[in-house]
Amino acid sequence: MKSATLTLFAVLFGSAPALAETGADRAACTPDVMRLCAAQIPNAGAITLCLxxxxxxxxxxxxxxxxxSERSAREIANRR
Structure with a gap:
């Protein structure tokens, strides 16, 4: 379990653009990822899509x- 949690943190916060940008974001989403999207760990894109x-x-x-995160992604896409 500890290994899965560490992997989850790395996936959520080690990829760019990260879904969760702050410690508060991590705390908000970690339980949901573990409950709803654990099968997608360690694929950051799959976790984001799952959420x-x-x-x-x-x-x-x-x-x-x-x-x-979705608003930020749309804003970036609109700049292009």
Missing amino acids: REKRVSLSGACRMVVDR
Whole structure:
């Protein structure tokens, strides 16, 4: 379990652009990733997609992180 948690942190926060950018983001989404998207660990892209697909099942705090991430991605895409 400890190894999976460490891998999860590396995936969520070691990739760019990271879904979770702060410690508070990590704390908000880690339980949801473990509960809903554990099969996708350590694939950061798959975890992100899983969280977006399961948005209605996310905790409120993690849903805010995912929504913020989606807004940021749209803003970056619109600049191109």
